[in-house]
Amino acid sequence: MTGHGGRRTRAERDAITVEIGYALVSAAFAAAVVLGAVAGPALLFELPDAVETSLLRGGVVLAAVLFPVRTVSVLVAFRRRTRQGRTRPDA
16 A cells, blocks of 8 residues: 555554455355345246256356456455545545
Protein backbone atom coordinates (compact mmCIF):
# COMPACT_ATOMS: atom_id res chain seq x y z
CA MET A 1 0.00 0.00 0.00
CA THR A 2 2.90 2.33 0.52
CA GLY A 3 4.75 3.17 -2.65
CA HIS A 4 8.13 3.44 -0.99
CA GLY A 5 8.37 -0.13 0.29
CA GLY A 6 8.16 0.81 3.97
CA ARG A 7 6.20 -0.86 6.70
CA ARG A 8 2.43 -0.71 6.54
CA THR A 9 0.49 1.20 9.13
CA ARG A 10 -2.06 -0.50 11.37
CA ALA A 11 -4.89 1.08 9.34
CA GLU A 12 -3.43 -0.26 6.09
CA ARG A 13 -3.12 -3.78 7.54
CA ASP A 14 -6.68 -3.59 8.83
CA ALA A 15 -7.94 -2.44 5.42
CA ILE A 16 -6.20 -5.37 3.74
CA THR A 17 -7.67 -7.82 6.25
CA VAL A 18 -11.19 -6.48 5.76
CA GLU A 19 -10.81 -6.57 1.98
CA ILE A 20 -9.61 -10.18 2.02
CA GLY A 21 -12.56 -11.14 4.21
CA TYR A 22 -14.97 -9.33 1.90
CA ALA A 23 -13.43 -11.01 -1.15
CA LEU A 24 -13.81 -14.48 0.35
CA VAL A 25 -17.34 -13.97 1.67
CA SER A 26 -18.62 -12.37 -1.53
CA ALA A 27 -16.98 -15.11 -3.61
CA ALA A 28 -18.57 -17.83 -1.47
CA PHE A 29 -21.97 -16.16 -1.76
CA ALA A 30 -21.68 -15.76 -5.53
CA ALA A 31 -20.56 -19.38 -5.94
CA ALA A 32 -23.46 -20.60 -3.78
CA VAL A 33 -25.97 -18.59 -5.82
CA VAL A 34 -24.61 -19.96 -9.10
CA LEU A 35 -24.57 -23.50 -7.75
CA GLY A 36 -28.15 -23.13 -6.59
CA ALA A 37 -29.30 -21.60 -9.85
CA VAL A 38 -27.72 -24.26 -12.04
CA ALA A 39 -28.05 -27.37 -9.87
CA GLY A 40 -31.27 -26.35 -8.10
CA PRO A 41 -33.66 -27.66 -10.75
CA ALA A 42 -31.97 -31.06 -10.60
CA LEU A 43 -32.64 -31.18 -6.88
CA LEU A 44 -36.19 -29.85 -7.02
CA PHE A 45 -37.66 -31.64 -10.02
CA GLU A 46 -37.76 -35.18 -11.37
CA LEU A 47 -35.50 -35.00 -14.38
CA PRO A 48 -33.83 -37.70 -16.47
CA ASP A 49 -30.64 -39.00 -14.86
CA ALA A 50 -28.40 -37.57 -17.58
CA VAL A 51 -29.89 -34.09 -17.17
CA GLU A 52 -29.63 -34.23 -13.36
CA THR A 53 -26.01 -35.32 -13.54
CA SER A 54 -25.18 -32.63 -16.10
CA LEU A 55 -26.82 -29.89 -14.04
CA LEU A 56 -25.13 -30.97 -10.83
CA ARG A 57 -21.69 -31.25 -12.40
CA GLY A 58 -22.13 -28.02 -14.33
CA GLY A 59 -23.16 -26.16 -11.18
CA VAL A 60 -20.17 -27.46 -9.25
CA VAL A 61 -17.76 -26.58 -12.05
CA LEU A 62 -19.17 -23.08 -12.48
CA ALA A 63 -19.09 -22.45 -8.74
CA ALA A 64 -15.53 -23.74 -8.51
CA VAL A 65 -14.44 -21.41 -11.30
CA LEU A 66 -16.40 -18.42 -10.04
CA PHE A 67 -14.97 -18.52 -6.50
CA PRO A 68 -11.32 -17.77 -7.37
CA VAL A 69 -12.27 -15.40 -10.19
CA ARG A 70 -14.41 -13.29 -7.84
CA THR A 71 -11.79 -13.38 -5.08
CA VAL A 72 -9.00 -12.24 -7.38
CA SER A 73 -11.10 -9.55 -9.05
CA VAL A 74 -12.04 -7.98 -5.70
CA LEU A 75 -8.43 -7.99 -4.51
CA VAL A 76 -7.09 -6.59 -7.80
CA ALA A 77 -9.66 -3.78 -7.66
CA PHE A 78 -8.60 -3.03 -4.08
CA ARG A 79 -4.96 -2.92 -5.12
CA ARG A 80 -5.77 -0.47 -7.94
CA ARG A 81 -7.71 1.78 -5.57
CA THR A 82 -4.92 1.83 -3.01
CA ARG A 83 -2.28 2.58 -5.63
CA GLN A 84 -4.36 5.57 -6.68
CA GLY A 85 -4.50 6.70 -3.06
CA ARG A 86 -8.13 5.77 -2.44
CA THR A 87 -9.08 3.11 0.07
CA ARG A 88 -12.86 3.58 -0.25
CA PRO A 89 -14.69 2.90 -3.53
CA ASP A 90 -16.67 6.16 -3.23
CA ALA A 91 -13.60 8.30 -2.54
